[in-house]
Amino acid sequence: MSRIVALTGATGFIGAAIARRLKAADWQIRALVRPTSRRDHLDGLGLHWIEGALSDPESLRRLVLGADAVVHCAGAVRGADSEDFIRVNKHGVSRLVQAATEQLPKPRFLLISSLAAREPHLSPYAASKRQGEEELAAGAGEMPWAALRPSVVYGPGDKELLSLFRLMYRGVGLVLGPTDARFSMLYVDDLAEAVAQWLKCGNTRQRVFEVHDGQPDGYSWDDLIKTMARVREGRVRPVRISAPFLSILASINFVAAQAAGYAPMLTPGKVRELRHSNWVGDNTLFTRETGWIPLVRLEAGLRRILKPDSRSH
Numbered sequence: 001m002s003r004i005v006a007l008t009g010a011t012g013f014i015g016a017a018i019a020r021r022l023k024a025a026d027w028q029i030r031a032l033v034r035p036t037s038r039r040d041h042l043d044g045l046g047l048h049w050i051e052g053a054l055s056d057p058e059s060l061r062r063l064v065l066g067a068d069a070v071v072h073c074a075g076a077v078r079g080a081d082s083e084d085f086i087r088v089n090k091h092g093v094s095r096l097v098q099a100a101t102e103q104l105p106k107p108r109f110l111l112i113s114s115l116a117a118r119e120p121h122l123s124p125y126a127a128s129k130r131q132g133e134e135e136l137a138a139g140a141g142e143m144p145w146a147a148l149r150p151s152v153v154y155g156p157g158d159k160e161l162l163s164l165f166r167l168m169y170r171g172v173g174l175v176l177g178p179t180d181a182r183f184s185m186l187y188v189d190d191l192a193e194a195v196a197q198w199l200k201c202g203n204t205r206q207r208v209f210e211v212h213d214g215q216p217d218g219y220s221w222d223d224l225i226k227t228m229a230r231v232r233e234g235r236v237r238p239v240r241i242s243a244p245f246l247s248i249l250a251s252i253n254f255v256a257a258q259a260a261g262y263a264p265m266l267t268p269g270k271v272r273e274l275r276h277s278n279w280v281g282d283n284t285l286f287t288r289e290t291g292w293i294p295l296v297r298l299e300a301g302l303r304r305i306l307k308p309d310s311r312s313h
């Protein structure tokens with residue numbers, strides 16, 4: 001009989017990839033969904049939907065009832081102020097951990113955190129992801145858990161990076177960070193595979209793991225532009241956006257978002273994340289723990305999303 005996994009965030013970019021991967025590994029998936037969520041892109045996957053929200057403890061209890069594992073992928077990635085992030089990324093974790101620890105036997109619990117949690121001082125998002133990890137560690141008791149800290153995740157279905165990549169693919173290479181900055185990347189299917197491997201491995205050590213695509217020192221903006229030039233088989237012209245200009249844009253966007261009531265992505269906190277020079281992760285612990293090895297490096301990943309019909313990858 002297949003095992004049950006309770007999944008949050010299945011309607012989002014990463015959660016949908018995790019749902020597809022776990023379905024292929026024969027998990028029965030119980031997925032939390034807000035009444036307002038779009039879920040038609042997951043039709044046909046046979047998910048068992050639980051209507052609710054991270055703010056609704058009763059729906060979380062129904063979600064985890066009798067589950068063998070919980071994968072908590074829902075998160076706020078944009079917000080107007082700290083409270084928008086804390087409400088979801090901290091309190092959402094603690095409510096779900098509480099519901100999971102009430103189960104007997106206790107499920108394995110995997111949190112999709114972020115490499116941003118390594119630098120909580122940089123932004124309200126980063127701070128809230130760190131606090132989510134701390135809520136998990138403090139509330140889990142004996143429950144086996146892990147938190148994965150992916151770096152920048154990209155792939156089909158992503159809304160945040162696709163426009164930047166598309167612009168680069170047309171030859172305009174926006175450079176939003178310092179020239180000496182280095183960052184790891186991770187193709188979304190490799191992250192979904194990491195989740196599947198952790199659920200399978202059976203280890204009960206409670207710890208935080210970094211995960212990335214295996215490029216040892218990550219990438220610079222220059223590497224990204226050169227890689228894109230190979231993918232498009234033409235020049236990509238770097239267009240450097242200065243830190244002061246980016247900060248002004250972020251401040252305008254932040255004020256506009258508060259006035260118009262939308263959740264902004266480009267904020268002063270996001271600019272501090274973009275200007276940070278070291279976002280390189282280290283896979284060593286996670287690979288040792290689970291045997292997971294990422295398969296898709298940046299060039300192959302960009303080809304998959306920008307040239308899906310090409311046979312070259």
Ligand SMILES: NC(=O)c1ccc[n+]([C@@H]2O[C@H](COP(=O)([O-])OP(=O)(O)OC[C@H]3O[C@@H](n4cnc5c(N)ncnc54)[C@H](OP(=O)(O)O)[C@@H]3O)[C@@H](O)[C@H]2O)c1
Nearest residue numbers: 009011012013014034037053054073074075113114152153
């Ligand atoms: N994308 C990246 O590069 C990246 C990198 C590192 C870590 N992460 C982490 O990965 C996770 C998923 O990110 P993503 O890029 O897939 O974001 P996404 O596409 O915006 O998906 C977010 C998901 O969380 C759900 N959600 C948000 N608030 C919720 C709430 N209050 N109650 C229930 N569900 C809620 C959303 O549901 P709706 O469909 O209802 O909105 C959606 O399913 C996040 O925890 C993020 O911090 C992302």
